[in-house]
Amino acid sequence: MSDFVDILTIFVLAILVGFEVISKVPPTLHTPLMSGSNAISGITIVGAILSLGMQHTTLTAVLGFLAVIFAMINVVGGFLVTDRMLGMFKRKE
Amino acid sequence: MSLAIINIAYLVAALLFIWGLKELAHPRTARRGNGIAAVGMLIAIVFTLLDRQVLSYGAIFVALLIGSAIGVVLAYRIRMTAMPQMVALLNGFGGGASVLVAGAALIEAVGIVERPVTLQLTVSTAASGLIGAVTFWGSLVAFAKLQEIVPGQPILLPGRHAINALLAVATLVLGAGVVLQPDAVWLYWLVVAVASALGVLTVIPIGGADMPVVISLLNSYSGLAGCATGFVLNNNMLIIAGSLVGASGIILTQIMCKAMNRSLPNVLFGGVGVVAAGSSAEADVYAGRIKAATAEEVAMLLDGARRVMIVPGYGMAVSQAQHAVRDLMRLLESRGTEVAFAIHPVAGRMPGHMNVLLAEADIPYEKMLTMEEANPLFEQTDVAIVIGANDVVNPLAREQASGPIAGMPILDVDKARTVVVVKRSLSPGFAGIPNPLFAADNTLMYFADGKKAILDLINAVKDL
Numbered sequence: 001m002s003d004f005v006d007i008l009t010i011f012v013l014a015i016l017v018g019f020e021v022i023s024k025v026p027p028t029l030h031t032p033l034m035s036g037s038n039a040i041s042g043i044t045i046v047g048a049i050l051s052l053g054m055q056h057t058t059l060t061a062v063l064g065f066l067a068v069i070f071a072m073i074n075v076v077g078g079f080l081v082t083d084r085m086l087g088m089f090k091r092k093e
Numbered sequence: 094m095s096l097a098i099i100n101i102a103y104l105v106a107a108l109l110f111i112w113g114l115k116e117l118a119h120p121r122t123a124r125r126g127n128g129i130a131a132v133g134m135l136i137a138i139v140f141t142l143l144d145r146q147v148l149s150y151g152a153i154f155v156a157l158l159i160g161s162a163i164g165v166v167l168a169y170r171i172r173m174t175a176m177p178q179m180v181a182l183l184n185g186f187g188g189g190a191s192v193l194v195a196g197a198a199l200i201e202a203v204g205i206v207e208r209p210v211t212l213q214l215t216v217s218t219a220a221s222g223l224i225g226a227v228t229f230w231g232s233l234v235a236f237a238k239l240q241e242i243v244p245g246q247p248i249l250l251p252g253r254h255a256i257n258a259l260l261a262v263a264t265l266v267l268g269a270g271v272v273l274q275p276d277a278v279w280l281y282w283l284v285v286a287v288a289s290a291l292g293v294l295t296v297i298p299i300g301g302a303d304m305p306v307v308i309s310l311l312n313s314y315s316g317l318a319g320c321a322t323g324f325v326l327n328n329n330m331l332i333i334a335g336s337l338v339g340a341s342g343i344i345l346t347q348i349m350c351k352a353m354n355r356s357l358p359n360v361l362f363g364g365v366g367v368v369a370a371g372s373s374a375e376a377d378v379y380a381g382r383i384k385a386a387t388a389e390e391v392a393m394l395l396d397g398a399r400r401v402m403i404v405p406g407y408g409m410a411v412s413q414a415q416h417a418v419r420d421l422m423r424l425l426e427s428r429g430t431e432v433a434f435a436i437h438p439v440a441g442r443m444p445g446h447m448n449v450l451l452a453e454a455d456i457p458y459e460k461m462l463t464m465e466e467a468n469p470l471f472e473q474t475d476v477a478i479v480i481g482a483n484d485v486v487n488p489l490a491r492e493q494a495s496g497p498i499a500g501m502p503i504l505d506v507d508k509a510r511t512v513v514v515v516k517r518s519l520s521p522g523f524a525g526i527p528n529p530l531f532a533a534d535n536t537l538m539y540f541a542d543g544k545k546a547i548l549d550l551i552n553a554v555k556d557l
Contacts (some may be wrong), residue, residue: 072160
């Protein structure tokens with residue numbers, strides 16, 4: 001139970017940090033913020049690597065394999081497309 | 094490598110995510126912020142690979158390579174006009190990964206004797222399956238709508254509220270089944286199946302112009318799904334990163350709803366955008382009061398204008414007119430006219446859609462004004478050029494007490510001395526109501542495709 005309380009604490013604090021950090025974003029950055037944070041949500045890759053690496057059963061390995069692919073598309077695609085977009089945002093010369 | 098070191102690496106990664114997001118929120122530092130977050134992700138991945146539980150690497154590297162290759166291709170091949178569907182698709186992959194990871198974790202937990210099947214594990218597994226599947230399928234439907242594989246208009250099934258309520262109850266009951274009978278793994282997959290149907294059916298009735306809300310909401314869900322998976326695996330890294338994304342998605346969703354003066358339930362369940370037969374209303378509004386103008390007439394208007402405001406909407410994206418618009422801006426500026434862009438928060442199909450397109454055309458972001466910045470300037474604007482926007486400039490939103498857009502904050506283009514509306518026809522916008530702006534005394538309708546209209550206008554200005 002104490003484990004659960006520990007991670008619940010982390011969850012609540014992280015949500016609050018999220019609101020605090022992102023609350024004032026200019027509309028120009030709404031799309032990059034979305035695609036960048038989207039890439040961060042690919043953090044499921046960590047869980048996916050663990051399921052695939054443990055090789056518990058063939059089924060879990062297959063699920064892990066697919067999960068790693070999915071999460072990696074999310075991570076790599078998300079960060080790169082955000083970078084590409086932000087590269088276009090220019091100030092007046 | 095010891096668990097303590099890995100957890101410290103996760104802490105570093107989490108700090109980099111927070112720092113990166115903070116920088117991502119400011120135009121000057123945004124690109125660096127994205128890079129910082131990417132470094133955080135790299136650290137998280139590398140240290141996970143060093144975890145003692147990871148026994149073999151072959152399959153992992155193959156999967157990492159496949160995923161990276163697909164990600165790189167998507168990120169560099171996608172056209173900027175297709176960004177909304179790209180974001181939707183990436184959201185979906187995140188949600189799908191959560192479903193798979195939670196499923197695998199459940200199978201492991203019930204199969205390995207020494208790992209206790211706790212209440213936390215079963216509840217969060219069911220939650221991961223539910224949120225992840227809704228995210229995955231909801232995102233795929235949003236993608237298909239934006240890519241126009243399925244029609245963008247709302248698709249309203251008879252009795253859809255009852256069906257959705259039934260499906261929602263079914264997922265909860267099945268989820269309770271997962272908690273009570275974790276050994277029956279098939280129950281988990283049933284939760285996923287029913288939640289998939291729910292994901293499809295909740296997004297299908299939502300029409301094009303409400304997409305900014307849906308995409309930000311799905312963005313939030315993809316974070317929350319990762320968070321739930323973190324509870325399944327007892328992994329702080331997933332919980333922190335997932336919560337950050339969940340929070341940012343919720344904030345964006347709120348901003349979008351506020352910009353339409355609608356509640357989230359109204360967007361999700363309202364089915365706005367079903368075009369009612371309003372021909373008589375249209376005839377009343379437009380009858381004999383529409384003034385059409387040619388490129389030459391608009392060019393003469395622009396000759397000597399001191400301040401011009403361009404108001405882009407989804408139509409600019411559809412006709413790929415952003416580069417032509419940039420050329421017009423430069424031409425007018427070379428003639429001494431001040432040009433700026435007024436951007437409504439929900440213009441386009443995702444938050445910030447217009448800003449991305451204009452940035453692609455090398456328009457500096459200082460020229461892109463928010464609604465709050467632009468509205469006080471319209472009174473001193475000589476010519477406002479509306480290109481591909483409709484509902485977000487409809488004065489009915491200010492005047493009517495009821496109706497699909499009543500109370501929605503709009504860009505006050507009608508306060509400009511002259512308004513030029515570039516549009517192919519008088520067809521209504523997404524809300525399906527006529528726009529009195531088109532019939533206003535100071536409005537000229539310039540009927541043409543957006544890109545062609547601007548190119549013709551550029552030539553006409555050059556010929557002055």
